[in-house]
Amino acid sequence: MTSLPTPRPEIRDLPTYSSARTNGVRWKASSNEAVTPPPASVLEAIYHAGSNAHLYPDVAGRDLVEALAEFLGVSSERIAVGAGSLSVLEHLLLAYVDSGDEVVLAWRSYEAYPILVKLAGGTPVTVPLSVELEHDLPAMLEAITDRTKVILVCNPNNPTGTEVDEAAIRRFLDAVPSHVIVVLDEAYREFARNDVDGVAFLNDYPNLVVLRTFSKAYGLAGLRVGYAVSGRDIRSSLAAALPPFAVSSIAAAAAQAAVRETRELAHTVQSTIRERRSVENAFTARGLRIPDSGANFVWLPLGADSVGFSEFCLTRGLSIRAFADEGVRFTLGDREASQALISAYDEYKKD
Structure with a gap:
């Protein structure tokens, strides 16, 4: 019998990136997507870009890079774009992490x-969150060894929504050795309670990389576009690792239009924050101690009830994201979904 090729052990042993079931779901609140489609100007940009879909996009997304440079007030030589911030992070790690290198990260944080x-080929070194479900930055500093190559900080953190403030981040960056890359993942920055801007730190910390995405506040999750801002040396290595044509012409056009839609962005953010406040108040009134969220989701620390409650919500047409024995994450935006969540919780606890 002919044997098939075997994958690398790292591939064979990887956990599966899971997603919530959505069959029969009326309200999908499990993936942190925007609940409304992009504004008309973005849809128009998508339509016009589609007329050139038979042509390759720019190899490095230069038009988008220039638009982002103007938007952020930085040199275009600091920006690299890719098919979502997750893809950009993947290629950053491929550029810098070798076999045996360690990457320090909080846990629980983004499961990818x-x-x-x-x-x-690296080794993840996980550092438990604090009792407040925040990044324990002093403990992460203690986890650094001579094998540490990268540190990942998700701010606000997915899935707990907790934030690290500017002073704490600066103290942390001051203490990290300059040869260790710190990745500040700001996928949810637009919704944050603290006005932390990682890009403002770059001149002081050349080992810093800031990740951002158009998948959340800008509502372009289906087009997959994100970017990194860093020093020129790191950006050069990252750009070399990224595949050519990493961002489609349609995604690039949509992102360029989206950064000009400041009024629409403000409306999305403010409506999400109002809904966040409403949901937080509802569960606080029910005696649940939930962390303040700086994202477009809330974390309910339900412990052993997490999976059971998630399954119960599915019977009510609502999908949420469960993390076994820890909690559930609920994406904000739809008032009816919020009411369905609260009603389901009341029913679940009554039973």
């Missing part, structure tokens, strides 16, 4: 982090 680290 350890998967990407292992794909790059």
